[in-house]
Amino acid sequence: MGLRRVLEPAGVLPQAAWRLDASPEIAADEVRIAVRRLNLDAASFRQLAEKHGGDGAKVRAEVAGIIETRGKMHNPVTGSGGMLIGVVEEVGSESPLGLKPGDRVATLVSLTLTPLRITDGLQQWDGKSEQIPAEGTAILFGRSVVGVLPEDLEPELALAVYDVCGAPALTDRIVREYDGEVTVAVLGGAGKSGSLSLAAARLAGARTTAIVRDETEAAAVRQGGLADAVAVADARNPVAVAEAVGEPVTITVVCVDVPGCEHGAILATAPGGTVIFFSMATSFPAAALGAEGLAADVTMLIGNGFVPGHAEFAVDLVRRVPAVRQLFESRVAGH
Amino acid sequence: MGLRRVLEPAGVLPQAAWRLDASPEIAADEVRIAVRRLNLDAASFRQLAEKHGGDGAKVRAEVAGIIETRGKMHNPVTGSGGMLIGVVEEVGSESPLGLKPGDRVATLVSLTLTPLRITDGLQQWDGKSEQIPAEGTAILFGRSVVGVLPEDLEPELALAVYDVCGAPALTDRIVREYDGEVTVAVLGGAGKSGSLSLAAARLAGARTTAIVRDETEAAAVRQGGLADAVAVADARNPVAVAEAVGEPVTITVVCVDVPGCEHGAILATAPGGTVIFFSMATSFPAAALGAEGLAADVTMLIGNGFVPGHAEFAVDLVRRVPAVRQLFESRVAGH
Numbered sequence: 042m043g044l045r046r047v048l049e050p051a052g053v054l055p056q057a058a059w060r061l062d063a064s065p066e067i068a069a070d071e072v073r074i075a076v077r078r079l080n081l082d083a084a085s086f087r088q089l090a091e092k093h094g095g096d097g098a099k100v101r102a103e104v105a106g107i108i109e110t111r112g113k114m115h116n117p118v119t120g121s122g123g124m125l126i127g128v129v130e131e132v133g134s135e136s137p138l139g140l141k142p143g144d145r146v147a148t149l150v151s152l153t154l155t156p157l158r159i160t161d162g163l164q165q166w167d168g169k170s171e172q173i174p175a176e177g178t179a180i181l182f183g184r185s186v187v188g189v190l191p192e193d194l195e196p197e198l199a200l201a202v203y204d205v206c207g208a209p210a211l212t213d214r215i216v217r218e219y220d221g222e223v224t225v226a227v228l229g230g231a232g233k234s235g236s237l238s239l240a241a242a243r244l245a246g247a248r249t250t251a252i253v254r255d256e257t258e259a260a261a262v263r264q265g266g267l268a269d270a271v272a273v274a275d276a277r278n279p280v281a282v283a284e285a286v287g288e289p290v291t292i293t294v295v296c297v298d299v300p301g302c303e304h305g306a307i308l309a310t311a312p313g314g315t316v317i318f319f320s321m322a323t324s325f326p327a328a329a330l331g332a333e334g335l336a337a338d339v340t341m342l343i344g345n346g347f348v349p350g351h352a353e354f355a356v357d358l359v360r361r362v363p364a365v366r367q368l369f370e371s372r373v374a375g376h
Numbered sequence: 377m378g379l380r381r382v383l384e385p386a387g388v389l390p391q392a393a394w395r396l397d398a399s400p401e402i403a404a405d406e407v408r409i410a411v412r413r414l415n416l417d418a419a420s421f422r423q424l425a426e427k428h429g430g431d432g433a434k435v436r437a438e439v440a441g442i443i444e445t446r447g448k449m450h451n452p453v454t455g456s457g458g459m460l461i462g463v464v465e466e467v468g469s470e471s472p473l474g475l476k477p478g479d480r481v482a483t484l485v486s487l488t489l490t491p492l493r494i495t496d497g498l499q500q501w502d503g504k505s506e507q508i509p510a511e512g513t514a515i516l517f518g519r520s521v522v523g524v525l526p527e528d529l530e531p532e533l534a535l536a537v538y539d540v541c542g543a544p545a546l547t548d549r550i551v552r553e554y555d556g557e558v559t560v561a562v563l564g565g566a567g568k569s570g571s572l573s574l575a576a577a578r579l580a581g582a583r584t585t586a587i588v589r590d591e592t593e594a595a596a597v598r599q600g601g602l603a604d605a606v607a608v609a610d611a612r613n614p615v616a617v618a619e620a621v622g623e624p625v626t627i628t629v630v631c632v633d634v635p636g637c638e639h640g641a642i643l644a645t646a647p648g649g650t651v652i653f654f655s656m657a658t659s660f661p662a663a664a665l666g667a668e669g670l671a672a673d674v675t676m677l678i679g680n681g682f683v684p685g686h687a688e689f690a691v692d693l694v695r696r697v698p699a700v701r702q703l704f705e706s707r708v709a710g711h
Contacts, residue, residue, distance in 0.1 A: 042670065044615070052613045054639045056669045057662060120661035153661075154669040186671045207668065278387045280379070304389045318660070318678070325653070325660045325678060326455035326488075327392060333542065333681030334391045334489040335377065336521045343653070343660060343676035346668030 043182035046156050048112070055182075056154035061112035063156040063180065069135040070183035074127040074146065076157070079114060079173040080200045082121035083233075083298040084321040086171045089116070097168025104173070105163050115153040121321040122152030123171070125179055126190065126200050137183055145196065147203045148179065149186040149352055156180040172197060172373070188352040197373045199356070205234035206355035208319045209241035210348035212294055215315055216245035219291055223247040226286045226309055228276045229296035230268055231258035233372060234319050237355055238294045239267050240362045247292070252276065252285050254297075265364025277301040283308040295320050303328040310339045319344035378517035381491050383447070390517075391489035396447035398491040398515065404470040405518035409462040409481065411492070414449060414508040415535045417456035418568075419633040419656040421506045424451070432503025439508070440498050450488040456656040457487030458506070460514055461525065461535050472518055480531065482538045483514065484521040484687055491515040507532060507708070523687040532708045534691070540569035541690035543654045544576035545683035547629055550650055551580035558582040559625040561644055563611045564632035565603055566593035568707060569654050572690055573629045574602050575697045582627070587611065587620050589632075600699025612636040618643040630655050638663040645674045654679035 043055040046062045055061055067073050081089075081104070093099035108114050114122050129144040140146065148155055161176040181187055190199045216223050225242040229235040230251025239262075242249050251268035253259050259271045274285035276297040282305030286293075289311035295302050300322045307328070310316050316339055318328065328341050348354075359366045378390040381397045390396055402408050416424075416439070428434035443449050449457050464479040475481065483490055493512045500509040516522055525534045551558050560577040564570040565586025574597075577584050586603035588594050594606045609620035611632040617640030621628075624646035630637050635657045642663070645651050651674055653663065663676050683689075694701045 052610075052615070053636070054614050054666065054669070056666050057614075057636060057639060120659065121665065150669045150671070151665040153665050184671055186668075275387075279389050279392075280387070301388070301392060304392055321661050321664065323660045324455065325658045325663075326656050328660075328678045329656065329681060330456065330486040330488050331389065331391050332678075333521075334389070334485045336485070336519060336682050337680070338682060338684055339680065341678035341680055343663045343667075343678060345672070345674065345676055346664060347671050347673060349673055 042184050043154065046180065054154070056151065059111065061156045063112035063158040065158060065178040067131055067133050067180065069133045070137070071133045072129060072136050072138060072140055072181040073131045074179045074181065075130045076125055076127040076175050076177045076179050078197070078200065079123060079125045079152065079175050080204050081114070081123040081171040081173065082119070082321055083171060085116040085119045085121045085123065087298060088119050099168070101163050101166055101168035105159060108157055108159050113152060113155055113157050119321060120153070124148050124152060124200060124204050125155070126196050127179060130178070138181060138185065138187055140187065145190045147188050147190055147200050148181065149188050149203055149206070151346070186347060191356055194356065194359070195373070198369055201233060201369055201373055202355050202359055203352055205237060206351045207344060207346035207348055208234035208294070208296065209237040209358055210351035210354045211317060211344060212238040213241040213245045213354070214348065215292055215317060215342070216242050216247045223292065224250070224290040225292045225294065226250045226252055226290045227294045227296060228252045228282065228302055228306060231262050232296055233369065235296035236267055236365050236368050237358055238296060240358045240365050250286060250290065252282060261368070265367065267364050276305055279304040279308050282306070290314065292317065295323065298322050300324060304331045307332050307335055307337045307339060310337070312338045315340040315342060317342045317344055377519050378489065381515065389489070391486065394446065396491045398447035398493040400493060400513040402466055402468050402515065404468045405472070406468045407464060407471050407473055407475055407516040408466045409514045409516065410465045411460055411462040411510050411512045411514050413532065413535060414458060414460045414487065414510050415539050416449070416458040416506040416508065417454070417656055418506060420451040420454045420456045420458065422633060423454050435503035436498050436501055440494060443492055443494050448487060448490055448492050454656060455488070459483050459487060459535060459539050460490070461531050462514060465513070473516060473520065473522055475522065480525045482523050482525055482535050483516065484523050484538055484541070486681070521682060526691055529691065529694070530708070533704055536568060536704055536708055537690050537694055538687055540572060541686045542679060542681035542683055543569035543629070543631065544572040544693055545686035545689045546652060546679060547573040548576040548580045548689070549683065550627055550652060550677070551577050551582045554626055558627065559585070560627045560629065561585045561587055561621045561625045562603070562629045562631060563587045563617065563637055563641060564630070566597050567631055568704065570631035571602055571700050571703050572693055573631060575693045575700050585621060585625065587617060596703070600702065602699050611640055614639040614643050617641070625649065627652065630658065633657050635659060639666045642667050642670055642672045642674060645672070647673045650675040650677060652677045652679055
């Protein structure tokens with residue numbers, strides 16, 4: 042679990058630590074990766090970009106400073122990280138991960154718990170997108186989760202898919218737990234995790250509604266046939282969300298990376314239904330107290346980024362649903 | 377839903393609002409309560425007491441200031457509130473709550489969404505406990521949840537029970553969703569929500585383990601026979617919690633109102649199991665990223681404070697389990 046890498050405070054796991062030891066020498070159960078690219082969590086990048094008014098040089102300096110200070114890319118404001126891709130450099134004799142030097146891999150655990158050292162000062166990055174070309178080293182523990190990159194997808198595309206691969210896998214599981222007709226609304230249906238969740242819900246047999254923020258996004262979702270229905274609403278406005286969804290749904294999936302989407306999701310969900318929160322901007326008290334205040338008998342799930350087989354499941358969706366692949370490709374190209 | 381009481385920002389529900397209109401004049405679907413007592417959320421009171429080094433006068437001044445500024449008791453740091461008891465003063469002609477003037481009631485929705493005006497400056501309160509004798513008015517909306525106080529329990533006792541009544545009801549529901557032998561660990565098993573959750577889990581057929589912070593609490597739980605097993609561990613130390621629980625359990629219930637308990641709860645839970653987070657100090661990103669980082673296939677629930685029938689269910693537990701009643705009575709008397 043990487044306990045030996047925790048510098049402070051003592052006794053916590055690497056994710057909860059303020060500072061990790063990112064030195065490149067590995068223990069017997071560890072693996073060292075030569076870093077090629079970081080992919081910041083969307084909520085984290087948004088916070089940094091807004092803080093610095095879009096000034097890329099300042100964003101870059103702050104990210105480099107966080108990594109230097111904490112030994113990991115763990116945004117202290119949002120609490121979130123991201124992922125990375127790289128090439129396996131050295132494998133400890135007792136590593137259970139089944140890797141060998143030269144493997145091209147993506148980490149499927151958060152950067153918030155991955156010891157990371159940057160050696161190029163992030164000089165290849167303009168600070169204006171979530172994807173950061175970078176040089177340095179990262180460490181995997183015995184209990185890490187890692188995916189070998191698929192041959193048929195560009196590494197940047199695979200990284201973008203892996204970054205959100207927990208969402209479609211969990212959506213699939215929850216849809217299948219309900220009997221009879223299941224309806225699913227996805228807040229942020231035009232985004233990465235949103236489009237994958239829509240595709241997963243439909244393939245699991247649900248009728249789907251995408252809630253998106255403007256007509257441009259609505260047109261994209263309609264053109265790709267990603268959902269059975271599309272509506273425009275500000276996800277932070279509970280009444281607007283409830284009106285856009287119409288008849289309350291069995292399952293609402295929150296994929297909008299801005300604060301304040303808890304109450305709309307709860308209002309949109311039928312009694313006995315489930316809200317799955319995937320946005321790292323979700324407020325625990327706002328969700329808990331909001332449901333109580335609305336007397337809403339809904340199950341609220343913290344979107345777990347790990348579901349067995351999630352990476353393969355998400356890559357399979359990208360291969361099977363052209364509109365999803367197209368959306369990811371344009372997102373990656375747009376950066 | 378109380379939308380007309382929201383002063384700023386516009387368009388959000390009362391819980392998410394910065395400021396509410398707490399004026400005592402009621403609309404047709406509202407009810408006005410003459411306030412008798414407030415019960416602060418444990419996480420909120422702890423934060424205030426620690427901030428002011430236990431100086432009761434400063435705590436009192438800050439609580440009075442929050443209510444004056446926000447029109448509700450909504451701790452801006454913890455995001456949590458509490459509950460209140462009072463007497464119904466006036467019932468709007470279209471209120472669906474079935475109340476009449478003179479009814480002694482407790483609000484079962486959070487103070488974070490309850491318009492509140494205090495008229496005695498909280499002068500009867502020493503600032504040293506969660507229970508605040510107070511005079512003033514509070515407003516209920518059409519969709520509020522309210523409980524008429526039971527005749528056989530002291531109002532202070534009923535309020536303390538109602539404050540945490542979502543926990544045992546949801547624990548009961550989740551235990552019954554699993555087939556076969558179910559094991560339940562409760563972090564903070566010697567507290568209010570913890571002891572009720574232990575009692576609910578056992579009555580639903582589970583084998584229970586209480587995790588408590590010291591030998592004094594362990595002795596109290598043992599003496600009352602509240603759990604099948606008792607162990608002492610710091611809930612913020614994941615490795616210590618996992619060792620105290622031993623064989624990973626089906627369900628872990630988190631009732632410890634301090635930050636940093638997410639990872640221990642995840643480690644203590646078996647694959648396919650469920651973690652129910654009831655503490656308002658729970659961090660959404662720490663839970664989501666922690667489970668991912670540990671490759672833990674567990675379901676993580678945001679403890680919804682509303683489950684139909686939750687108040688009656690909790691009061692029934694207090695009546696049926698003498699050790700729970702004794703614990704609540706000593707907690708109330710201790711303040």
